[in-house]
Each structure stands twice: as C-alpha cells, then as structure tokens.
Amino acid sequence: MSALFKSLSVFLASSVGKKILVALTGAALVVFVLGHLIGNLLIFAGADAINEYGHFLQTAGHGALVWVARIGLLTCVLIHIVLTIKLTKENRAAREDRYGYSHTIQATKSSRFMIFSGLIVLAFIVYHLLHFTLHIGNNYSTLTTSIHGETVHDVYRMVIQGFSWWPASAFYIFAILMLCSHLSHGVSSMFQTLGLATPRTWPLLQKISIIYAAIIFIGNSSIPLAVLLGFVK
C-alpha cells in the first residue's frame, strides 16, 4: 500500500503527471461543454422542449443525478485550475530572464494565452452560475410554467430575460470566444499529453480541435444573438 501511495505521489509531483491530470479533467469538461450546448439548443425547439429538458435534469434520479454531475464537474474544474496555475508558475520560474529579441516560430496565439483565456472562462463560470443557477440579483427562480399539468421552472423565459440585457449577452459572447480559443489548443493538446497522438492521427486531431471549438462558439453565441435580434421571444 505504501509503495502504491509513493508511486502515485511521485506521479502527481512530476511535470508529466500533473499535465496528464490537466488533460483528463480537461477531457471531462470538453465533453460537458458539448452536452451543455446540445441541451441549450433546445431553446430553438420551443419553450416546452427546453422546459421539459430542464425539468428532466432537475429530477433525474430523484434529483440526485444533478448533484452527482455538479460535484463531479466542480472537482474537475478545481483540479484543472489548481494544477494549471501551479504549472504556469513553474514555467515562469524556469525562465526568469527574458530574451532581448523575442521571437515565436510556430506556437499559435491561442496556445500562448491559455492561462488568460482559462481565467476569463473561470470568471464567466462564476457569473454564469450566479446568473442562471443561483439566481442572485434577479427573480428568475419565481418564473414558472406548466407542462403536462405539472408546475416547473420556466427556463425559456429566464433565458430570454437574461439575454435581453445586452451587456450580459456581450459578456457571454466574449467569454465563449475565450472558451473557443482555449479549446482550439486544448482539445488536440489533450491527446498529445495523454500520449494518444501519433504522426498519423495528429493532423486530424488538430482539425477536430479547431472544428470543435468553432461548433462550441457558433452554437453558444447563437442563443444570446437570437434573443437580442428577436428570433426567440
């Protein structure tokens, strides 16, 4: 048991081990982001569709499933952030004196601003949870509607009211742009760190990474835009 514990603590202290954990937690969040998007796009299928979906999430497994998901996601987010901040600090310490003539050969802009795009997404997550989950500073929790004779939370009207205030929509779209930048490097990077990329698969993984990031951006920004432009009301 002590040998097992020792090997794992060596792994967690190593650069490669920390990166593998960042990749694994990132993978979980990548999957979540797509699921979250698909669910949200139900808004275009009408009020009943998204309200029923919201009610399903709230009540699945007698309301336990949503908490399992929340705790799991929160753990992933925490591990991802704590380790990346630690890794970034180590990276800064590894080169104290900067070059007089700074030059970048092929590193993408997205890859160079991962910590910034990541921290902006973090700020967005906090705002997003206060806005639509905890309903701080608004009365969205009082919005109700009825489906099949049951009174449920009116997600549809909450989204429309939330995005009708343009500064909120603007911040959402900006944060999604940052997420898109983060994913365009992160998705393919994840495969490289987990040792799953090969010279045969790498060009494909890079394309998937960019297409995935684009889908997340277009899908998510379409909702506040649709509300602001009056397509969804």
Place this chain on the structure above:
Amino acid sequence: MSHSLNLQLKVWRQSSTNAKGHFQDIVAKDIPETASFLEMLDIVNQRIITEGSDPIAFDHDCREGICGACSMVINGKPHGPEKATTACQLHMRKFKDGDTIWIEPFRAKAFPVIKDLAVDRSAFDRIMQAGGFISVRTGSVQDANNLPISKEAADSAMDAAECIGCGACVASCKNASAMLFVSAKAGQLNSLPQGQPEKHRRVLGMVKTMDEAGFGNCTNQFECEAACPKEISVRWITKLNRDYALATLHDAVTAPLSTGGGGD
C-alpha cells in the same frame, strides 16, 4: 570575389553567472559572406583582443553540426534563422549588409550563464545519468541478428538518436522545458530491444531529474521541434507521456515486490 558585410551586432555580455548582463553594441565590418557565424565571431573577437578588451565567450567544438556545443540564440531563434542548421553551420551569406543581429545565450534557469554566450548545460548530463543508457555485458561482440528488430523500428530509433543534446529545444520553448531532449534520449532506447529491461525506471528517473533541474513544463506549442537543428519530432514527447503513465502504473501496481534478496 566574394562580398563582405557590415553588420551591427547586439551581443549579450555577462562577466559571470551572478553578474548582471547587458547587450553590447559591436560594429562588425568587412565580414566575408563565406564565413560561418562562428567564424564571424572569431573575426570580431580577434579585433577585440587586438584592442586589448575582453573577447566574447561562446561554446564551440566540432564546427560541423554534430557535437551540440553551439549555444547561442540569434535574432530570437536558437542557432539562428536557418531551418535544421546549427549556429556553426550557419553562413553569413544568409544575412544582408547592414543587418542588425541580436546574439544572446540560451536562456533557462536550468542553464545558468557561465560567461557571455556560454551556458552550463550539465543538467542534461545529470538527466542522462538518470537513465539515458543501457546496462549490457561488455566484452566480445555478440552474434549478428541476435536481437531481431524491423528496419522501420531501427530507423525510427535512429531518428531520436539524431539528438545532439545542444539544448535548442529548451532555449526556444516558451517555458524552457526540456521535454524534447529527454523524450528523444529516453525514446531512442525505449524503442529498441536493448532498452526494454530498464524502460520503466529510465522514464521515471529521467523525468524526475528533469523536474529537479528546474526546467519548465511542456505546453504542446512545438517551438522545440521547429528550432531543433536535427528536426527531432514531438512524437517522441507523445511517447514519453505515454511511457511515463505506463511506468507509473508498473511501479505502483505490477512491479515485482522487492523481498530484499536471499530468497524465501
């Protein structure tokens, strides 16, 4: 008749490891374009010596691109602007008359400056001592074809073995990470039959020593691959990541338990 160049050099001067460094402006007149970059520095140094000043210290050895001693960053790129070329193999015909050239040492906490452009790369030696070898019976040569290996696998290992250990990967990495060097050295042995018995302890030992030396972490930006004078591929980093996970699993779960010797 070859042309000659007049250049403006901005050279990093640092008298010792802990001294504060600065860029010195040096005018390099009448440099033949047939000279190599190091020969250009030789000419400049000869003039500095004639003036009675301190010449620019820089590392060099074979001057034919195979020893890995050159350690200078030229206009922000380790070994200069030419792809797959060491500084000693870079020629002045690649520059234009009147160019300003910035020359600085490889910058990394794990590579402290000794003087001017010379840096201490003994961290790489420590990494090699931690696993960059195989333990073999020495003596007479064994029979040919005793260790079957495919041509493709042998060629692939040779690609990694091309690494000359110059440290350009560290110098170009935004995080001063040594992953390309370590992965090439470990990967070369890990993909050959002779490297198998010590594979797991090699990977764990080399990564541990790399971390202790104060190199940064790889962020998959692949500046290393682009700067490498031997064009070592980042696929070796992928392999090291994979081998590290497997070595941890082996060490934590499947490795034979040590009974301290002496049998049952």
